[in-house]
Structure formats: structure tokens, C-alpha cells
Amino acid sequence: MTYPKKAMLGGALLATTLMAGGLVQADDFPSQPLTMVIGFGAGGSTDIQGRVLANVLEDELGQPVNVVNQPGAGMGVALTRLVNNDDEGYTFLYGPTSPITFGPLATEVDYDMDDFRYISAVSLAQAGIVTGEDRPFGDSWEELLDYARENPGVSYATQTAQDRLIIDYIAEQEGLDLRIVPTAGGAGMAPLILSGDVDFAYSGGTHSGYADSGEMPVLLSLAEDRLVAFPDAPTLVEAGYDITPGDILMAALPKGVPDERAERLAQALEAATQDERFIEVTEERLLLPVNYMDEEELTDTLYAQRDAFAELIDEMGGVEAPE
CATH class of the missing domain: 3.40.190.10 (Periplasmic binding protein-like II)
Structure with a gap:
């Protein structure tokens, strides 16, 4: 059967439009509200910082960022929720890194380091x-x-x-x-x-x-460097101990999230570290340094910390949890 040239052009145009629309839809992230999971109760420093961060991310991403507190097992409950999440980037975790670098070495958990993408670090803890x-x-x-x-x-x-x-x-x-x-x-x-x-x-x-x-x-x-508010206290390394357990405050996604979505969230997080609202609550209220790391640097740092913890645990013959 022979189709009129006009119909063929119209069909090709329609197909092109649909394909373009599909591409726009695929890259149009986020197109609905996001969820930030915090593995600790309301009112703590991670929660205070995370809620301000969520407000900044709303402006950067153009969608609400709803904060959900899910405490338990030293952030383990929140990490288990994240590893089982399949909404492809609409749910992410905000919190410290030690439950991931140290937690699976010290206790039995339903996740390991390879289950997540470590999108960005925005601040350093000050233990x-x-x-x-x-x-x-x-x-x-x-x-x-x-x-x-x-x-x-x-x-x-x-x-x-x-x-x-x-x-x-x-x-x-x-x-x-x-x-x-x-x-x-x-x-x-x-x-x-x-x-x-x-x-x-x-x-x-x-x-x-x-x-x-x-x-x-x-x-x-217990940070990599001296504490912002207590600059006279030496680090562990300065005191003669070859340990750098410094916690990093970061955002993590499940492993399978598409690259373009992870990158979009990373861009928003980097912008947040330059926002006065986030800087004020982090540096002036919580006395924490703002410190951005991209996914590659953060991931390399976390695996190095995990390996160092594993060596220390082996040297000490295991981990003894508090009673």
C-alpha cells in the first residue's frame, strides 16, 4: 500500500514529537515531591540541619522536600528503608557516614556499602x-x-x-x-x-x-581536623593515634538510581552549601563546617574509612558494644 507523502510526514512528525516528549519526561526530574529520610529523632543536630537543607533544596529543585524522621538502630532502620526503596531518586537519606562505614562491620544489618550511591557531602561532624x-x-x-x-x-x-x-x-x-x-x-x-x-x-x-x-x-x-569551636584540642593523629574516624554529613540514594537524577540532586546539594540559610544554621548555630564533596571524592573517602575500621577491628579482636 502507498501512503500519501503528507500522511507519511505527519506520522514521522508525530513519532518525533512523542520521542522528544518521552525524553523530556525522562529528564524532567523531579516532577513530584521528594522525601528526605533522617535516621534520628526530631530536634537533634542532624534533624535541625536537615530541615534547613530540605527548605533550600525545595527552592533549587522546584518541588517540596518532605522530611521523615525514622530513628532506630543508629540510623540502621532508615538505611534499611532506603535500600528497599524503588522510586528512582525521589527518596534519599541525609545523615552521618559512620552507620555505613562502621555499622555493617560491628553488627548484623540488612545492607552494605555497595547498596548505595553517595551523592554529595555537605558538612563535617564535630565529635x-x-x-x-x-x-x-x-x-x-x-x-x-x-x-x-x-x-x-x-x-x-x-x-x-x-x-x-x-x-x-x-x-x-x-x-x-x-x-x-x-x-x-x-x-x-x-x-x-x-x-x-x-x-x-x-x-x-x-x-x-x-x-x-x-x-x-x-x-x-575525633574529626579529621581540629574542631571549629575547640581549636586547641588535638586530633587523634596529632595525639599519636593512626585513626581518622571523622563523620561526614551526606546524602545517599539507592544504588540503581539513574545517573541524571543523581546528578540533578547533587547539583542542588552543591548549591545548598552556598546558600546563606544553610551556612547560618550549620556554621553559626551548630558550629559545624560546611564542606562539599562530590560523589567520587565522597565514595573514595568512605571506602577508605571502612577499610581502616576493618583493620582496627581485626587488630582489636572484635567490637564490644555498649551495654
Whole structure:
């Protein structure tokens, strides 16, 4: 059968239009609201920062970004949700990296590092080893070590399997006999430190609230660099320990998300690190440094941290979780 030339051109034009429309639709991301999952409860530093970040991303992406808090198992519940998500980029996680680099090495979980794409880092955590005012060793790490050697049973408040591993390593290196006191988060640690019931402790960020008052001096930085609000505290490496456990605050997606969608989200996250709203809450309120890493740099960093944790766990003969 022979078709009129006009009909053939019309059909070709229609096909081209449909194909173009399909391409536009495929690249038109996001075309509906997104969900940011935060693996901790409302009101904490990750939640405060994440909600401001969500507001900035809404402006960058042109769609609402709804924040869902899904605490449990040290962010493990949120990561399990993400690994089972199949909406191709509309749900992403915001939070620290240690539940991914350390968590699967320390406990049985339903995910591993290869299950995710690490899209961008936007900030660095500021964990530290802290003490209180008027301690016999002041706020000096070296003086604490001398005091602890002379006084077996100096007390240390632990919160996580990761900080317990680090302090066990330090105690072994320095010949310390510590009394370990398990605590539940910063809310459990702070009263013990402020009252003097424990000598020193791990703090994931609670100490930042005492930067002005001086009630919770930092003995050691657990970040890669010295802490923004406590520049006099040496890093672990500076103190002679070959450990760099510094947590990074980042966004992650399930592994199979299309490249163009991951890249679109990464562009929005990079723009957010230059937005005054995000800078203000991060640097001035939470006392955290804004620090952007792209997917390649972030992924390489996380795998290097995971390998270092694995070596440390092997050297220490396993992980002992807080009671």
C-alpha cells in the first residue's frame, strides 16, 4: 500500500514529537515531591540541619522536600528503608557516614556499602572526647593520660560501639585501666560530665552547646581536623593515634538510581552549601563546617574509612558494644 507523502510526514512528525516528549519526561526530574529520610529523632543536630537543607533544596529543585524522621538502630532502620526503596531518586537519606562505614562491620544489618550511591557531602561532624570543669587534669589530653596511669579506674562514658572501639584501642596503646560507663546519647552523657560523676566521655556534638560557657572542654577531636569551636584540642593523629574516624554529613540514594537524577540532586546539594540559610544554621548555630564533596571524592573517602575500621577491628579482636 502507498501512503500519501503528507500522511507519511505527519506520522514521522508525530513519532518525533512523542520521542522528544518521552525524553523530556525522562529528564524532567523531579516532577513530584521528594522525601528526605533522617535516621534520628526530631530536634537533634542532624534533624535541625536537615530541615534547613530540605527548605533550600525545595527552592533549587522546584518541588517540596518532605522530611521523615525514622530513628532506630543508629540510623540502621532508615538505611534499611532506603535500600528497599524503588522510586528512582525521589527518596534519599541525609545523615552521618559512620552507620555505613562502621555499622555493617560491628553488627548484623540488612545492607552494605555497595547498596548505595553517595551523592554529595555537605558538612563535617564535630565529635570529640570531652571532660568537665575543675578536673584534676584540667583540659589537657596529656595530663589526663598521666592522671589515668596513676589512678586506675578513671571513668569514661561511652555511647556507641565505634567510640568504645577507639577508647579501647587508646587504652591498650597507653596502658590505661578505665572504668567504662555506658550512656544513651548526649542526653545521657552530659549530666554525668557536668556533675563530675564521670571523668571524660565521648560526645557526638553535645559539647558544641557549651562552647561559650566552657563547661565541657574538648580533650581530643575525633574529626579529621581540629574542631571549629575547640581549636586547641588535638586530633587523634596529632595525639599519636593512626585513626581518622571523622563523620561526614551526606546524602545517599539507592544504588540503581539513574545517573541524571543523581546528578540533578547533587547539583542542588552543591548549591545548598552556598546558600546563606544553610551556612547560618550549620556554621553559626551548630558550629559545624560546611564542606562539599562530590560523589567520587565522597565514595573514595568512605571506602577508605571502612577499610581502616576493618583493620582496627581485626587488630582489636572484635567490637564490644555498649551495654
